[in-house]
Amino acid sequence: MAVLLACSLVFALPAHAAKKLNVITATTDLASLAQEVGGDKIDVEAIAKGYQDPHFVEAKPSFLLKLRHADLLVVVGLDLEIGWLPPLITQSGNPHIQPASAGYLDASQFAEILEKPQGQVSRAMGDVHPLGNPHYWLDPENGRRVAKGISNKLAEMDPPNASYYQQRFQDFDKRLTAAEQNWDAQMKPYNGRKIVTYHKSWPNFAKHFNLDVVGYIEPRPGIPPTPGHTIELIQQMKRDNVKIIMVEPYFDLKTPNNIASGTGGKVLVMLPSVGGEKEITDYFKLFDYDIGLLKKAFDETK
């Protein structure tokens, strides 16, 4: 009798009381933002690691099982994951996370998108993203917008906890505003400083912190550096007195180091994503790390 009573009590509990929403994100940054607003009401896991190139992730079968059990899939969008995520979604056997389904959330819809190609787009421009640059999370303002979008989505999927997600977002918003004031203050002395980056990963970051990206090590997006372009870039850096070369952790440092030695510049391995280093465990630490690195480098190359 006692067993029957216990069983009936267990089954009488509403499903949402016991079950957390299972959220899978394409990248660690989205996972961090989802965790900020989802708190202990969600389980969240990213597919790509923070130190790997998000354009080129292997569509491993082990990811299928994660997607199979997902209630919500959050993607960067703008074709960033086009080379690996679509077959995983198709083969996952999970109807809830198929594109345009209720459990599929394209975070780019909430963000300010830069570098939308104008006019004719062709592969002669390299591996361009016709819908705009997908590295938008590197502007904290976009982080806030995406977090709000995820919070609203979680509230829609889990109405009993809607106020919880809303409150988590408000708390995140406050902490982000305070952190942003601190980051802006740290970067203010370097407003307008010219930099070179390896790939076009930093337009949103540069816009927010008022940095001037004057060149790229890649001659075109996705095209490896060529000797001719490298020589031109060295000349340009000397002409414009550019000393900072920002490189993502998944690119080879040989060419950046050669350019640095030819210009008296400094190579910075900047992290574009949470988890790029072990200690970068959340969205706040990502900016703390990158801004700390930049500030030190600017001071050293005055």
Next chain:
Amino acid sequence: MTSCFGFSQAAPAPAQASSGSQATDQKIKDLEERVIALEGQLRMLESKQQAVAAPPTTTAPATPSPTSQAAAPEQAEVTAENGQVPVYGGATGQAKALNPDISLIGDFLAAVGHNTARPVPTLEMHETELGLQAIIDPYARADAFISFGEEGVNLEEGYLTFTALPAGIVARAGKMRAAFGKVNTLHNHVLPWTDRPLVTENLVGGEDGINDAGLSVTRAFEGPKGLFIEGTGQVFRGDSDDVFKSIRREDVSTVGHVRAYKDITESTNLDIGASYSRGHNDAGLLSAPQFQNDFVTSLYGADATLRWKPLRRSIYHSFVGRTEFVWSDRQQFPAAQHAFGMYASGDYQLARRWFVGARYDHSERARDSAQLDQGGSLVLTYWPSEFAQLRAQYRHTDYAEQQNVNELRLQLQFAMGAHGAHPF
């Protein structure tokens, strides 16, 4: 007093200006946020038009959603009768957003060397593959690959994948490459060689392979200790190149494949599989009518793939080792043939654009297992970009009827459009 008065008069002015400026700033910020939100909504609207057509019914199109009406006003006018698929005309600029992703992959081959056993032209536009891929509705997507070769046009694959079935089942219907081993599932442009291994040529139908109209059901399971297990069952009409031949309607062929995958580390993984296929063969065509259905080919396969790709340098270095073993039991007159074949290969990425590889081939022939072909290849591949590929393959083969065949094969491949990624 004056100063006091003056102060009291002057002080609120900057404060008012400041608060006015703050209010203006806030208004501008709010407007910026609104513009960003509207831009995002517009992007999503456009992508939804591509992703979702109106919910389907089997006999007539459902009422188009406001967005689809806006996208293609003609759709509201079109009605389908007797379950026919409606045809939408007059594609406007917005209606084009509903077009499938279109891609084209060209494969140009050149060969030097003396090969009378299996000759190929000196220069050939071997294949031009046109890919059309789209989400059909909330429940399915479709993929079609049409191959234009020197011998004509061929539907390489054209199938519907049902993505919204219960219990994690993924089903396909249409013409497709069978899930027998690894190489049989791969299109030419994703092979790490300019050709296919001898075992594929001799026992599994060559370039076309086991590729037929049929149905496929796949289900993945989570095994112990993070093991990924996938089971696939397929039924085909029974016509696949020279492997299977269907004489009666009930002469369907079947394929079963079980795959186990394990991440050994975050950079290394192992993928092993076992395959089985059975169908009637063309030996029946030469027999008396009462014996036509007695000739069956059974294929057994085992495959293993070891991959290594360090995540921090994944665009520069990687290694893939592959091997497949195939056993063929072919019933034919006067005696059944039991043939075996295998290949083993390794491909290493030296730099972002450079790959080297080697392959060993060994295979008996399905129709005469006494005939043995063996060979080996060395491969060098260069990628000018992600969308073009140059490859050179030196191939040495000892065919049963011709020994010491040395060939140099050169390949140029190029891709245009949005070709969706292939399964891992």
